[in-house]
Amino acid sequence: MMIREGLSNRILLWAITLVGLIVIYAPPLYLLAVSFNPALQPGLPSLSDLSVQWYLALPKETALMAALQQSALIATVTAFLATGMALLAALAYFELRAQRTAWFLAVILPMFVPGVIQGLALSAVFTRTGIKASSLTVIGGHLLWAMPFAFIVILTSFAAVRRSYLVAASDLGATRWRQFVDITLPLIRPGLVSAFIFSFLLSLNEFTRAFYLAGRQNTLPVVLFGKMNSGASPVIYALSGAIFMVSVACVAFIAIRSVVAKATPGTGQERRS
Amino acid sequence: MTRPRLPISSMLMTPPLLAILALGLAPLAIVVIWSFWSWDPLTYWIKPDLSLAGYAGILEAGRWTVIVSTLVKAFATAFLCLLIAYPTAYAIHFLAGRRLSILLLALITIPFFTSYLIRSFSWRLVLGRTGVINTLLLDLGITQEPLDWLLFSNFAVVVGLIASYLPFATFPLLLSMRRVDPTLLAAAQDLGAGFWKCLTTVLLPLTLSGIFAGFLFVFVMVVGSSTEVQMLGGAGASIVSVMINDVMRVANYPLAFAISTIVLAVIFGLVLIGNRLFGLASLFEDRSP
Numbered sequence: 001m002m003i004r005e006g007l008s009n010r011i012l013l014w015a016i017t018l019v020g021l022i023v024i025y026a027p028p029l030y031l032l033a034v035s036f037n038p039a040l041q042p043g044l045p046s047l048s049d050l051s052v053q054w055y056l057a058l059p060k061e062t063a064l065m066a067a068l069q070q071s072a073l074i075a076t077v078t079a080f081l082a083t084g085m086a087l088l089a090a091l092a093y094f095e096l097r098a099q100r101t102a103w104f105l106a107v108i109l110p111m112f113v114p115g116v117i118q119g120l121a122l123s124a125v126f127t128r129t130g131i132k133a134s135s136l137t138v139i140g141g142h143l144l145w146a147m148p149f150a151f152i153v154i155l156t157s158f159a160a161v162r163r164s165y166l167v168a169a170s171d172l173g174a175t176r177w178r179q180f181v182d183i184t185l186p187l188i189r190p191g192l193v194s195a196f197i198f199s200f201l202l203s204l205n206e207f208t209r210a211f212y213l214a215g216r217q218n219t220l221p222v223v224l225f226g227k228m229n230s231g232a233s234p235v236i237y238a239l240s241g242a243i244f245m246v247s248v249a250c251v252a253f254i255a256i257r258s259v260v261a262k263a264t265p266g267t268g269q270e271r272r273s
Numbered sequence: 274m275t276r277p278r279l280p281i282s283s284m285l286m287t288p289p290l291l292a293i294l295a296l297g298l299a300p301l302a303i304v305v306i307w308s309f310w311s312w313d314p315l316t317y318w319i320k321p322d323l324s325l326a327g328y329a330g331i332l333e334a335g336r337w338t339v340i341v342s343t344l345v346k347a348f349a350t351a352f353l354c355l356l357i358a359y360p361t362a363y364a365i366h367f368l369a370g371r372r373l374s375i376l377l378l379a380l381i382t383i384p385f386f387t388s389y390l391i392r393s394f395s396w397r398l399v400l401g402r403t404g405v406i407n408t409l410l411l412d413l414g415i416t417q418e419p420l421d422w423l424l425f426s427n428f429a430v431v432v433g434l435i436a437s438y439l440p441f442a443t444f445p446l447l448l449s450m451r452r453v454d455p456t457l458l459a460a461a462q463d464l465g466a467g468f469w470k471c472l473t474t475v476l477l478p479l480t481l482s483g484i485f486a487g488f489l490f491v492f493v494m495v496v497g498s499s500t501e502v503q504m505l506g507g508a509g510a511s512i513v514s515v516m517i518n519d520v521m522r523v524a525n526y527p528l529a530f531a532i533s534t535i536v537l538a539v540i541f542g543l544v545l546i547g548n549r550l551f552g553l554a555s556l557f558e559d560r561s562p
Binding site: 003004005006009010012013014016017019020021023024025026027028030031034041042084085086088089091092095096101103105106107109110112113114115116117118120121122124125128140141143144147149176198201202205207208221224225228229232240243244247248250251252255259 | 281282285286288289290292300301303307356358363375379382385387403436439443458462469500504513514518529533536540541544548552
């Protein structure tokens with residue numbers, strides 16, 4: 001590109017990048033490989049005896065399956081609520097002028113509240129107001145955790161909505177509602193889908209808040225945490241591996257879709273020169 | 274725009290604002306208020322009061338050392354993350370072609386949405402006595418005995434923290450690099466600046482907001498983390514979040530919330546200072562029309 005780094009510097013830059021990726025990905029990928037090993041002791045399976053036996057054993061683990069069901073339910077509801085709320089928050093953001101930054105911070109700040117503190121404090125609020133711990137209380141905790149991420153995703157997707165489109169529609173007599181339905185909504189739909197999937201995954205994988213807020217039926221990460229600390233079994237590797245694969249596949253889906261959208265002209269994705 | 278803006282914006286704001294107030298602000302208010310209540314160690318009962326016993330409790334039983342060690346871990350992790358994330362962001366933005374940069378972008382996005390619990394747990398398989406690294410070291414004859422300090426140690430915790438929160442540093446750096454006008458770099462090179470000169474005198478100053486934001490995000494996430502210590506820390510290992518959890522075993526809300534209040538003050542203070550100095554909000558705005 002523009003800058004001449006020199007070969008050695010370029011190698012250095014790529015090497016450090018690679019180190020970062022290895023630190024992030026090597027351990028979970030190793031765990032994934034281990035989960036296909038039929039042996040009880042963790043280790044890399046040889047290619048000849050790859051086995052999905054631990055995955056096939058998963059449905060028999062009733063405690064884990066009940067937790068998985070609970071987590072999936074909570075994550076779905078959280079994703080709907082977080083996406084809807086974040087959309088409203090993003091629309092409000094563009095309506096605001098002077099208080100924009102304040103609104104941005106108000107929506108984003110919950111992201112920085114440590115999970116332990118939020119979970120504990122929220123459970124104190126619920127106890128005081130007589131609300132029993134249930135899937136609803138977990139959804140309450142997860143909503144505030146997922147909303148900032150959904151908000152940022154939707155906010156960036158608004159780049160596709162150019163002011164001139166809305167002005168043109170307004171000149172042609174479209175009401176604010178019509179402008180929203182016919183112009184804004186179709187343009188930010190990819191952002192909404194991404195926000196939904198991201199919120200779903202954040203809730204599905206959230207552990208600390210659920211730990212304090214879950215009722216009688218714990219969520220999957222809470223149950224997994226208990227099992228990991230009471231002697232890991234290959235079944236735990238399999239379930240961890242499965243959840244990891246699903247999460248990666250979801251993000252990959254969003255990435256591929258955005259590439260396809262950018263490759264097709266006329267989708268309104270603004271490209272910066 | 275000729276139509277009145279205020280009613281629409283307040284209508285739009287109401288539902289998310291209510292959620293933030295009920296689920297965010299109300300709990301934080303409880304945290305601050307209960308931190309001044311008093312706690313009876315005999316009955317585990319708390320009652321309204323205006324007492325500083327909770328805050329005094331922080332100075333007992335070496336709890337403040339946990340706070341200090343948390344801050345040290347957060348500082349070290351954030352610094353190490355920047356060292357890795359800056360070249361990564363540079364490679365994605367300046368070196369990689371279009372396809373590769375999208376792939377790398379996806380790779381640093383994925384960790385946000387995968388389980389921190391599972392990713393921390395997987396380090397046990399790598400760092401344990403019979404883990405990958407020890408097996409490798411023994412096979413190569415570098416060590417005679419498996420290294421014990423690899424797992425359940427501060428080393429393991431910091432490695433786990435870097436693995437968990439590295440993308441929090443990469444993203445703001447990348448956003449700040451996108452805002453740099455490439456002609457400035459080209460001009461510097463035309464005037465004879467080498468890569469390092471160009472990096473230190475042009476790019477680093479221009480990406481200062483990203484550097485600060487990246488540092489801040491990792492720092493704040495580490496201060497609030499618990500899973501990494503619970504999965505990878507040694508027997509006595511603690512971090513603020515774990516300590517709060519331990520205190521809550523005897524339902525000592527005032528002490529737990531006194532610690533929380535201090536943690537929140539540090540976190541919000543840093544975020545607000547960062548926003549004042551560098552305009553964190555603007556990092557996400559550069560693509561808006």
